[in-house]
Amino acid sequence: MRRLLLFALLLIVAPTVAFATDVAAGGWTPRPVFPKGQGDHCVEPTEVMRRLHGEIVRPPDGTPSSRGLPHHDLAGCVACHAQRDKNGAYIPVNAKGQFCESCHRFSAVSINCFSCHASTPEESAAEDMGAVTADHSKFEILKQPFASVSDVPAACLTCHTEAGKQLRATDHWAWSVINPRTGQALGLLHTFNMVFGSDQAQCADCHIGNEWKNGRFDFTSDKNVDCLVCHDTTGAYKRFSADAGKSPFKTIESSKGGADVQEAVNLSFVAQHVGKTSRETCGSCHFNADGGDGLKHGDLDASLENPKRTLDIHMGVDGLNFTCSTCHVAEGHVFTPTFYTMAAKETHGINVPGHDNSSRATCESCHGFKPHRPSPHKPAIYAKLNEHTEKVACETCHIPSYARGGVPTKTAVDWSTAGKKGPDVKPLQIDDSQGRAIYTTETGGSTRGENLIPHYAWFDGEIRYARLGERIDPGKPVALNTFEGSAMDPNARVWPFKVMRGKLPYDAGKRTLAVAHLFGDDDAAGADYSGAHGFVDATMSLPLAHTVAPIEQALQCGDCHRSDGRLAGINGVYMPGRDRNHPLDWLGWLGVGAAVAGVSAHGVARVAFARRRRQNP
Amino acid sequence: MNPDMRFQRLERFWHWAQATLIISLLITGFNVHDSIRLFSFARAAQYHIILAWALTVLWVFAIFWHMVTGVWPMLTGKWRQSIPSRGSQIMAMLHFYAIDIFLAGGHPFHRTRQQKHNLPQRATYLTLNIGIVPVIWTSGWLYLFYDSWGAGGLGQRYLGAIAMVHTAAAFAILVFLVVHLYLAFTVSDTPLGNLKAMITGYEEEENAQPH
Numbered sequence: 084m085r086r087l088l089l090f091a092l093l094l095i096v097a098p099t100v101a102f103a104t105d106v107a108a109g110g111w112t113p114r115p116v117f118p119k120g121q122g123d124h125c126v127e128p129t130e131v132m133r134r135l136h137g138e139i140v141r142p143p144d145g146t147p148s149s150r151g152l153p154h155h156d157l158a159g160c161v162a163c164h165a166q167r168d169k170n171g172a173y174i175p176v177n178a179k180g181q182f183c184e185s186c187h188r189f190s191a192v193s194i195n196c197f198s199c200h201a202s203t204p205e206e207s208a209a210e211d212m213g214a215v216t217a218d219h220s221k222f223e224i225l226k227q228p229f230a231s232v233s234d235v236p237a238a239c240l241t242c243h244t245e246a247g248k249q250l251r252a253t254d255h256w257a258w259s260v261i262n263p264r265t266g267q268a269l270g271l272l273h274t275f276n277m278v279f280g281s282d283q284a285q286c287a288d289c290h291i292g293n294e295w296k297n298g299r300f301d302f303t304s305d306k307n308v309d310c311l312v313c314h315d316t317t318g319a320y321k322r323f324s325a326d327a328g329k330s331p332f333k334t335i336e337s338s339k340g341g342a343d344v345q346e347a348v349n350l351s352f353v354a355q356h357v358g359k360t361s362r363e364t365c366g367s368c369h370f371n372a373d374g375g376d377g378l379k380h381g382d383l384d385a386s387l388e389n390p391k392r393t394l395d396i397h398m399g400v401d402g403l404n405f406t407c408s409t410c411h412v413a414e415g416h417v418f419t420p421t422f423y424t425m426a427a428k429e430t431h432g433i434n435v436p437g438h439d440n441s442s443r444a445t446c447e448s449c450h451g452f453k454p455h456r457p458s459p460h461k462p463a464i465y466a467k468l469n470e471h472t473e474k475v476a477c478e479t480c481h482i483p484s485y486a487r488g489g490v491p492t493k494t495a496v497d498w499s500t501a502g503k504k505g506p507d508v509k510p511l512q513i514d515d516s517q518g519r520a521i522y523t524t525e526t527g528g529s530t531r532g533e534n535l536i537p538h539y540a541w542f543d544g545e546i547r548y549a550r551l552g553e554r555i556d557p558g559k560p561v562a563l564n565t566f567e568g569s570a571m572d573p574n575a576r577v578w579p580f581k582v583m584r585g586k587l588p589y590d591a592g593k594r595t596l597a598v599a600h601l602f603g604d605d606d607a608a609g610a611d612y613s614g615a616h617g618f619v620d621a622t623m624s625l626p627l628a629h630t631v632a633p634i635e636q637a638l639q640c641g642d643c644h645r646s647d648g649r650l651a652g653i654n655g656v657y658m659p660g661r662d663r664n665h666p667l668d669w670l671g672w673l674g675v676g677a678a679v680a681g682v683s684a685h686g687v688a689r690v691a692f693a694r695r696r697r698q699n700p
Numbered sequence: 701m702n703p704d705m706r707f708q709r710l711e712r713f714w715h716w717a718q719a720t721l722i723i724s725l726l727i728t729g730f731n732v733h734d735s736i737r738l739f740s741f742a743r744a745a746q747y748h749i750i751l752a753w754a755l756t757v758l759w760v761f762a763i764f765w766h767m768v769t770g771v772w773p774m775l776t777g778k779w780r781q782s783i784p785s786r787g788s789q790i791m792a793m794l795h796f797y798a799i800d801i802f803l804a805g806g807h808p809f810h811r812t813r814q815q816k817h818n819l820p821q822r823a824t825y826l827t828l829n830i831g832i833v834p835v836i837w838t839s840g841w842l843y844l845f846y847d848s849w850g851a852g853g854l855g856q857r858y859l860g861a862i863a864m865v866h867t868a869a870a871f872a873i874l875v876f877l878v879v880h881l882y883l884a885f886t887v888s889d890t891p892l893g894n895l896k897a898m899i900t901g902y903e904e905e906e907n908a909q910p911h
Contacts, residue, residue: 463746470847474856570856641741645734657860660734660741664864668735671871678875682882689801689886 115185120163122392122402123634126154136160140196154403157200158207162404165203175202220355229350232309233293238354239310247305249416255291256308260423291322291368311350313364314357320348322367362388362398365407377490381535381581382629386488394488396633410448412441420444425626427476427544427568428576446477446631464640474656476542476576480638481631484534485581488630491519491531495584498599499618501527527586537579537627539650541568544575554594560620561587561596570655577653580624591615707901710769714762715898721755722873729870752840801887828876836869 125132127139140157154162164182165173176183177197187194201207219225224238240247254260291309292300301307311320370376370384377384392399397410411418419442420426429447434440443449454477455461455468471480486492504524505511513522515531522528546566555561568575588597592613643650644660651661707715728751730736731744739747797820842862846855888894896902 461742461746463749464742467745473847639740639742640745644732644741644745656856657863659732659745659863662860662863663733664860664867667864667868667871671868671874674871674875675878678878682879685797686882686886 115189117180117182117185118164118166120182122163125163126159157196158204161201161207162204173203173205177202215358219357222355225354226351229354232311232350233306235350235354236293236308236310237306239357240305246310246416247308250308251302251305253417254421254423255416255418257302260421311353311357312367313360315353315364316358316361317353317356318363320350320353360406360408362406365411373493375493377486377488378493378531379583380625380627380629381485381492382482382627384486384488384490384492386490387629390488392633393636394632395630397631410443412443414441418442418444423546425544426574427542427578427626428473428574446481447472450477474570474576476578478626478628478631479537479539479577479579482537482579482627482629483632483636483638484536485579485627485630486533486535487632489533491533492535492581493529493583494532494535494581495530496526497528497586498588499527499586501525535581536649538582538624539577539579539653540566540624541570541572541575541653541655542566542578542580542626543568543572549596551598552595555589555596555619557589557591557594557617557619560584560622561589563621563623566624570653577650579627581627583623583625585621585623586618587621588616589619591617596621707898709901710765712898712901714758714765717758718755721751721758723877725751725755726870726874726877733867733870749844752844797887824876828873832869832872832876835865836873839863839866839869 127135132139139155140160154160160183161176165176166181168174174181175197177187177194178184179188183194183196222242224241227234227238229235229238236247250256291312292302292307293309294301294304294307309322312322366383366385366388369380370387371378372383373379377386387395387398389400390398392402397403397405419440426445429445431439432447433451434443434448446454452472453469454472455465457465461468500522502524503511503522510524511522512520512524515521519531521530543566546564548564549562588599589595590597590613592615593611596619597612597616638649641660642648644658646661646663648661650658725748727736727738728744728748731738732741732748734741738744839862842849842855843859843866846859846862849855884894884898885892888897890896
């Protein structure tokens, strides 16, 4: 009997010990615990990714990554899912306990990917360089000591034979755009910074041609195309405004004194280090439009060179880390759509590379027409939000304010106050408490702002620009650009705008905006002038499309659906919460009040009669 | 079944479920209308939609229940009872609310299980059921789905009118609620008798035996 008991005990103990040692040895596989990736969610729903990540990363047809969408490749997985150790160094994603390894161990599937592919973001970056088939520092023609900036494009063109012709067909080059839908020529009436026409040498600061000479420019020469301003990767290349955008190859002392030295650029070094465009190269012009960082656009400034995801959910270096060209994809140097030919309402939807064009400059080209999904926060309202996309641009809710990155944008200028000089009869500059110019002798007073609430308006994508020589009514503000759109217009949506206000000089005799002369060695504007001038209020509106905020910063329904909300000025739609029929409301509450008063009086009377009955039974 | 029971269990459930939903719909609805700011618009709108679906489910359930139990006169041919045809009865009830109630005159209406409501009550509920309720339901569904039926801007064009009708019906229901609460709470043979009856089913606990 005792022997039998011992045997039974052994039967129980032995498997338990075996199991325990197995677990201790790591042989028993617990449910995988893996570190969370960056951001709120993956580029695809988790349940899709769990099942299909193999196919998405490496589809059966052998194309490098599924749909060509951003971050749908192995480097994209690694970029978000690689963790850092205590010292900040990346841990490979296939290391023990890391994102890939933990699930693969659980499901007993070996990971082959990383025997060839990068398992940390640093390795991905190295791999990325490895994908480049040409090392420009090995080209003899780029090792020459370039005597002039125009010699660099000449060298580029020896290999990139079609690049000059391609670029010359673009808005980036032409300095003028013919709107294909209206036939109107755009250009030269440059925002509220005054009417240009005689100062084009300074325009060449940004507009990318070289060899502006004596007010003339050869638009037909491929060699005048400045390749470096877009393709420099060193940060050393600069266009110099005082010399029609030419980059100095000798150090130039500023005429004003030592403070404004233009360092010589080593063109050979820059030419040997050309590469893809970057936030910095695009930003060198677009961030600095209107003569300074962030002054013009309000949604484009140097804060986008290294933004947090809270400033720009797409470009955030702590998030998706897009560059400008992730969305603004050029084919043969041509970007579509441009600011001048934008669609206020995208009608195509998701652009599938290989099937559609590669442009992703609209929200819908990646997110489609029904971007809102059910969530615990909006279980019943996501369908309504998707209906909004018909009439409200994504930007309206998802860009809650502009100039959010810490760089103020210019909101108004007053040229009528220009010309005052200091007590020492020298040009004057008055700064605000943060050291930003609010008055200069050259340009007059100006105001800047940060975290500004946009102006909202119906917009059909068609911007009409006022032309030089158009007669104006000095009694009314002159709109330098106007656009159409209404609630019933199927092409129009409600868009957010930065509105700039200015006091501009006009020719009082001809009743046209006056051509100012602000720059250059010549003495006069070279335009007809009646001899009398005045100042007129002017406005210009720029649609906002950048600095899309994370979802938690997006506008809430109640920001607009209330009687004093953001869309108070939008006509033609009934908006619950904002709109009401006032007589009906008045009557309704009167009725409710009458009912309350009636039953109250009835009740009081009953109490009074009851008391009288008790007193006089 | 206890013949003294004034309101059956399902009737009571229906009443209180409706009461909760309708009062919540009024609150969230007037919140959406920006008349009150108890919740954010997003919350109010979502609650309003969810409550509307809940009320729909309740109504589908209630119609089913009324059909199988046959207590709904509308569906069993007894609907003529709902039409207050005898003017003298109406005048008697109005006379009661206007005069006798102050003088402690007797309630002229004898309530039975088949006829729970006196004629002005029936007239009120008839107005509610064939006048206001269809209007608020129809306008509400059109309001919720205006983007689906109103392709090409049609819904958008008429949304304002629909919203106006919906709001007007909501005001009517609010007025009804005010008067209903007053009468329900104060006009009964015993203090709070209606309320008791609607909760327990019986007006007087102690008189609950059959006679």
